[in-house]
Amino acid sequence: MRDQIARYSAKLLADRSAIPGTIAIAVQDDLLFAVGGEPEATLAEQILGELDALALVVARPPLPFADLLIRRSSPESRQIVPNDTENRTFLHDIPFIRAEEQDSNLAKRIAGLLGGRKGVIVEGVGLVAVGSITVEQAYINYSSVFHSTFVKYLQDLLDEGFLFPGEEENFGAFRREWLLPLTADGLAFRSGPLEHREGILDELATVGRYTVERGLVDSFFGNISCRCGGLIYISQTGASLDALPGCIDPVPFDNSSTTGITASSELLAHRRIYESSGVGTILHGHPRFAVVMSMLCQETECRVDDCWKECPKVRYLDDTPVVAGEIGAGGLARKVPPVIAGPGKAIVFGHGVFTTGTEGFREPLQRMIDVENWCRDEYFRRLDRVTLHPASKSVDKNAAVEVKRGSI
Amino acid sequence: MNGWSGRMLSVDLTAGICTVDEIPEKLLHAYLGGRGLGVRFMRDSHRLHPFDPAMPLIFSVGPLCGTSAPTAARLSVVSRSPLTGTIYDCSAGGKFAWRLKGAGYDLLRIAGISPQPVTLVIGESGGELIPADVLWGTTIPVTVAALEGLGSVAAIGPAGENGVLFANIMMGEGNSVGRGGLGAVMGRKRLKAVVVNGSRNSIIAQRDRFQTARTDVMRLLRASPVIFGELGLAEYGTPALVDLMKQRRMAPTENFSKTWFSDSHRYSGPAMRAECAAVKDGCHGCPIQCKKSTPQGEHLPEYETVSHFGALNGISDLQAIVKANTLCNELGMDTISAAATVAAWGEARGRFPHAGEMSGILESIAHRRGEGELLAQGSRRATEILGRPELSMSIKSLELPAYDPRGAYGMALAYCTSGRGGCHLRAYPISHEILRKPVATDRFSFSGKARIITIAEDTNAAVDSLVACKFSFLGASMEEYSELLSAATGVEYTPQGLKEIGKRICLTERFYNCANGFDFRHDQLPDRFFTQPGSSGDGIEIPPLDRERFDQELQKYYRIRGLTPEGTFADPGFLEQQP
Numbered sequence: 001m002r003d004q005i006a007r008y009s010a011k012l013l014a015d016r017s018a019i020p021g022t023i024a025i026a027v028q029d030d031l032l033f034a035v036g037g038e039p040e041a042t043l044a045e046q047i048l049g050e051l052d053a054l055a056l057v058v059a060r061p062p063l064p065f066a067d068l069l070i071r072r073s074s075p076e077s078r079q080i081v082p083n084d085t086e087n088r089t090f091l092h093d094i095p096f097i098r099a100e101e102q103d104s105n106l107a108k109r110i111a112g113l114l115g116g117r118k119g120v121i122v123e124g125v126g127l128v129a130v131g132s133i134t135v136e137q138a139y140i141n142y143s144s145v146f147h148s149t150f151v152k153y154l155q156d157l158l159d160e161g162f163l164f165p166g167e168e169e170n171f172g173a174f175r176r177e178w179l180l181p182l183t184a185d186g187l188a189f190r191s192g193p194l195e196h197r198e199g200i201l202d203e204l205a206t207v208g209r210y211t212v213e214r215g216l217v218d219s220f221f222g223n224i225s226c227r228c229g230g231l232i233y234i235s236q237t238g239a240s241l242d243a244l245p246g247c248i249d250p251v252p253f254d255n256s257s258t259t260g261i262t263a264s265s266e267l268l269a270h271r272r273i274y275e276s277s278g279v280g281t282i283l284h285g286h287p288r289f290a291v292v293m294s295m296l297c298q299e300t301e302c303r304v305d306d307c308w309k310e311c312p313k314v315r316y317l318d319d320t321p322v323v324a325g326e327i328g329a330g331g332l333a334r335k336v337p338p339v340i341a342g343p344g345k346a347i348v349f350g351h352g353v354f355t356t357g358t359e360g361f362r363e364p365l366q367r368m369i370d371v372e373n374w375c376r377d378e379y380f381r382r383l384d385r386v387t388l389h390p391a392s393k394s395v396d397k398n399a400a401v402e403v404k405r406g407s408i
Numbered sequence: 409m410n411g412w413s414g415r416m417l418s419v420d421l422t423a424g425i426c427t428v429d430e431i432p433e434k435l436l437h438a439y440l441g442g443r444g445l446g447v448r449f450m451r452d453s454h455r456l457h458p459f460d461p462a463m464p465l466i467f468s469v470g471p472l473c474g475t476s477a478p479t480a481a482r483l484s485v486v487s488r489s490p491l492t493g494t495i496y497d498c499s500a501g502g503k504f505a506w507r508l509k510g511a512g513y514d515l516l517r518i519a520g521i522s523p524q525p526v527t528l529v530i531g532e533s534g535g536e537l538i539p540a541d542v543l544w545g546t547t548i549p550v551t552v553a554a555l556e557g558l559g560s561v562a563a564i565g566p567a568g569e570n571g572v573l574f575a576n577i578m579m580g581e582g583n584s585v586g587r588g589g590l591g592a593v594m595g596r597k598r599l600k601a602v603v604v605n606g607s608r609n610s611i612i613a614q615r616d617r618f619q620t621a622r623t624d625v626m627r628l629l630r631a632s633p634v635i636f637g638e639l640g641l642a643e644y645g646t647p648a649l650v651d652l653m654k655q656r657r658m659a660p661t662e663n664f665s666k667t668w669f670s671d672s673h674r675y676s677g678p679a680m681r682a683e684c685a686a687v688k689d690g691c692h693g694c695p696i697q698c699k700k701s702t703p704q705g706e707h708l709p710e711y712e713t714v715s716h717f718g719a720l721n722g723i724s725d726l727q728a729i730v731k732a733n734t735l736c737n738e739l740g741m742d743t744i745s746a747a748a749t750v751a752a753w754g755e756a757r758g759r760f761p762h763a764g765e766m767s768g769i770l771e772s773i774a775h776r777r778g779e780g781e782l783l784a785q786g787s788r789r790a791t792e793i794l795g796r797p798e799l800s801m802s803i804k805s806l807e808l809p810a811y812d813p814r815g816a817y818g819m820a821l822a823y824c825t826s827g828r829g830g831c832h833l834r835a836y837p838i839s840h841e842i843l844r845k846p847v848a849t850d851r852f853s854f855s856g857k858a859r860i861i862t863i864a865e866d867t868n869a870a871v872d873s874l875v876a877c878k879f880s881f882l883g884a885s886m887e888e889y890s891e892l893l894s895a896a897t898g899v900e901y902t903p904q905g906l907k908e909i910g911k912r913i914c915l916t917e918r919f920y921n922c923a924n925g926f927d928f929r930h931d932q933l934p935d936r937f938f939t940q941p942g943s944s945g946d947g948i949e950i951p952p953l954d955r956e957r958f959d960q961e962l963q964k965y966y967r968i969r970g971l972t973p974e975g976t977f978a979d980p981g982f983l984e985q986q987p
């Protein structure tokens with residue numbers, strides 16, 4: 001298992017979700033051990049020893065967003081509840097332990113919380129996530145907590161602005177240093193149409209890797225496909241976008257075989273998009289600013305209380321349609337195809353972005369980058385107005401999210 | 409009491425007496441229900457022979473039964489298996505469980521032997537035994553038709569009456585209490601059927617919390633491609649796995665001598681949909697509805713059944729396979745063990761049966777006529793009698809289902825550590841080794857599998873005690889189900905706490921088995937898997953299993969479980985320390 005520990009420690013560094021030297025991963029087979037920096041490694045070992053699970057990650061994220069969410073929460077709160085789809089579907093809530101509550105029983109307390117949830121925020125220590133059966137699962141849960149706390153903090157800032165001394169400066173550093181410019185410059189693509197199995201598999205793996213390497217999405221969340229004749233080549237469920245070799249299912253368009261039962265949960269959405277818009281390639285990921293912006297809504301009298309699932313409207317971020325719909329059979333496959341055909345892009349409320357290409361993958365990747373860059377710029381424009389002119393926030397906050405059409 | 413009813417019905421068939429007793433609350437909290445509670449109630453009986461008059465046959469529902477928790481209208485039936493000699497439980501869906509809970513019972517304990525065939529009729533005020541002489545000898549559909557006016561039926565067919573060691577108890581809607589031959593235990597008691605007709609509602613402690621957790625479960629089920637995906641279980645049923653197992657080159661073929669069957673597409677999920685006009689069917693109250701039927705209501709076979717009556721016997725005729733499945737259901741026999749026993753016999757005599765012969769063979773087994781007398785004993789005993797014991801593809805005498813262990817190493821280990829013998833469902837590693845849920849693991853590696861199997865066994869023991877269907881857990885997890893349980897009962901449970909309950913159940917079962925002489929010698933795969941390769945191809949190598957590596961992982965499992973290197977308990981007082 002040491003190879004797994006090395007692999008996922010490296011991934012935490014590569015995706016910049018943990019500070020070098022603060023990462024520890026504990027595993028237990030018949031023996032329990034941890035690898036990583038101290039004091040994280042000792043803590044990781046102590047926590048995992050209390051749990052009926054195989055792996056655990058302790059690491060400190062380079063952004064203080066999770067700790068700031070704790071400080072922003074009411075004194076009686078014991079967990080934060082981000083409202084992105086990732087959290088709603090898989091995490092439910094993220095418990096935390098405040099700095100002043102930490103004592104010599106810390107490992108036991110964290111284990112107690114992890115006995116009920118996948119990840120915990122420990123103020124001043126970092127994020128702790130458990131993997132019941134693999135190291136990868138602990139990494140995925142860490143990434144989910146990182147993603148959800150990132151999204152929630154950005155949302156909260158738009159609502160409340162900066163509250164604490166130094167918070168604005170910290171955020172400025174994040175904006176200047178942590179965020180990288182998003183661009184497809186310098187990337188090589190096969191020109192379409194993609195027609196040969198080996199070439200298709202290779203291109204899917206290459207483009208999946210690009211999306212992660214360029215900082216557009218987290219590796220675990222998203223899927224990619226290509227239509228070729230009677231087949232859809234699509235990434236498997238739970239496949240990491242930057243590790244797709246061996247994880248692509250060829251699925252017959254006519255459902256004459258069920259080998260694709262392991263294909264992405266969004267297979268149905270991909271198929272319907274191909275059917276309704278005649279495109280050749282589809283990319284789906286969860287770029288964070290698009291997720292944040294998709295959840296801004298100007299409606300004040302709306303009676304819908306489950307926006308993720310039931311919002312009947314098509315709203316717009318710039319020229320990108322935003323629709324509701326939960327994962328898999330939860331409605332997304334019904335609501336995305338009608339709106340994506342024209343613009344070749346669509347955002348799903350609280351979830352992520354779908355983009356399409358006529359033949360190859362240059363087009364959908366560029367579109368996803370453009371959507372995220374627009375959402376990023378728009379986010380900062382709004383934040384600046386909120387923080388520089390606090391009085392303006394209530395009138396301006398949602399101005400760019402327009403309702404262009406009625407129900408779909 | 410919320411969630412549970414706190415009552416059990418005890419039936420003494422010898423004396424013809426039914427009594428209602430309280431179940432101590434601490435046992436309900438510590439064992440939940442279903443498998444766990446049933447196993448706890450075997451504490452004083454686990455050394456008895458399965459056919460001993462005093463051997464209890466226990467039907468046990470769980471705290472979620474009677475609520476709208478997804479897939480929870482189920483029960484477990486627990487006793488000692490005449491096929492394997494191990495403690496045995498099997499989970500089954502259907503209205504019977506829901507009605508038993510509705511009658512106000514968490515558990516039904518039946519002991520003794522009736523002087524003549526009887527049916528047990530259960531209502532809210534207790535149980536009554538009525539003569540069943542006219543039903544004795546009839547098939548399941550005839551029995552169900554005769555009794556369903558009285559309520560939901562669980563019955564045995566000719567196979568149970570005649571002591572076929574893999575006889576089922578069949579639920580009226582077609583669900584089966586399968587594999588371990590508990591139908592033969594019921595037959596020995598001369599109990600033809602149990603009918604129950606309760607309609608009380610379960611009381612839920614915290615309704616809003618329950619509803620939120622239910623919504624969370626449903627969201628996860630919809631998000632799972634394996635469940636509600638367009639190629640998933642809800643659409644094609646478990647036969648959706650036929651194509652996948654073929655592609656993974658791990659479909660047991662001709663008594664596990666090969667792992668790839670060229671004609672399996674003839675009985676795949678899509679083929680069944682096209683040829684049989686398959687429509688959705690399934691357990692009462694289940695949103696998934698993974699079972700499939702013809703428009704006329706004939707139940708279509710599950711994956712294990714199509715594959716074992718198909719590839720394992722070299723048969724590709726879908727209509728013959730459907731007929732074999734229907735016959736087993738009508739006669740009350742386990743399809744996996746029936747098909748696997750026939751396949752072992754086929755290899756021993758040098759010829760697998762052709763499609764047209766299968767019905768006759770199955771009839772002969774159920775009635776113990778001709779070659780059926782031999783085959784009714786299961787593959788282990790039959791091949792020993794034939795002098796070819798190496799051809800029984802079984803563990804602890806339970807025939808292996810349709811996942812070749814050379815294609816999934818966690819499955820290889822889990823078959824062996826399973827307390828009830830060669831069963832895929834105890835740890836269900838297919839979920840991660842093949843279906844990538846909750847995450848994918850490397851199917852050709854033993855690394856970490858001992859720990860993974862231990863955790864999964866514990867988790868699934870808790871699932872079997874709720875009682876929920878394992879397919880739910882291809883989408884949802886214990887996080888959501890512990891919320892449902894806490895909300896239903898008002899007692900706080902966490903996923904970790906439930907795993908600890910599961911561990912207690914697994915260790916108790918192992919302790920019972922060890923007390924009956926089981927140890928590491930019984931945790932072994934047939935030699936074939938270590939000496940013969942599977943059918944490699946399409947860039948996938950299926951070599952024989954590495955025995956040394958397998959043994960290492962088995963020893964790791966024992967260490968994780970706190971057992972001796974022989975797989976036994978160092979502490980003879982283990983049971984006394986349990987609630």
Ligand code: SF4
Binds near residue numbers: 689694698879880
């Ligand atoms: S998923 Fe299938 S087996 Fe499970 S409860 Fe539902 S219908 Fe029954």
